[in-house]
Amino acid sequence: MSYSSNLTRERILESAWQEFMEHGYQNANMRRIAQRAKATTGALYNHFANKAVLFDALVQEPAEEMLAQFQAIHRQAEEKVFVQPESSMEEQACAGTDWILDYIYKHMEAFRLILCRSEGTRWSTYLEQLIEVEEQAYRVYCDALGKNGKRVEDMFLHVTAATGFQYLVELVSHDLPYEQAVAVMDSVKRYSMAGWQEILRAKP
Known part of the structure; x- marks a missing residue:
């Protein structure tokens, strides 16, 4: 060329x-x-x-890389949960959140398209793929770390995973500066960890 x-x-x-x-x-x-x-x-x-090929050219490489890396992060975390059960969920969840936020902000133009303007493309289901990975990981964590003998409901895990990604959608759609986004997600992490501790340790 x-x-x-x-x-x-x-x-x-x-x-x-x-x-x-x-x-x-x-x-x-x-x-x-x-x-x-x-x-x-x-x-x-x-x-x-065509238009679909053009849209793909703008988003495909970072989107596929992020999904693959996100899956790898959870595979590693799922292996670690059986070795260091007490610390693995919080450590891995925080590390995963930090990584995905950083990755999205490094490829913001692509992810603004995917998260805000992809209706009608094959990327309109991309967020659902991420949520499914997160939801499956939550099941592994909950089954391994639950202390009350009660199985956490599947729908709760789905809603929680979806809500977690909605935070990221809001940051992207509002074009929040990176430093402010980090501060918001730090608060989200503390809020989420407190909730998970209650769910996993509460009496049935």
Whole structure:
């Protein structure tokens, strides 16, 4: 690909991000994207076959990497929970939260699209995939760490996992500065850990 072609591609990607953020995926228009990029529609389609491919180009790499890393973090935590049960849930939960927040903020443009403007794309279910990973991990933690002999309900685990990710959606959708987001999530971690201790230790 020539230098000029690379520049055109970069202009298209930047223009597409602006278009998707302003109009959402479903209402975004390829002709407007070409106009924003000062490119012909032919040049646009030469680089990206359709709108879905263009959206993928903006989000796929960081999204797939984050999901894979998130799954790996939980696999490691699930192994550790049987070795160091008392400390593993809190330590791993806090470390995982810190990592995912940092990763999202390093790739904010992609995750703003996924979390706020992906309706109509295959990425509209991305958050549900993350929630499912978290929910399955919660089941392992609760079964290993519960001290009251009572099984934590599946729906509670689902709601709790979904709520945890909703915090991140709010930070992204409100475009909160990173330092402020860290402070908010530190409060969320303390709040959540206190709740988990009550759930796992309360009498049936």
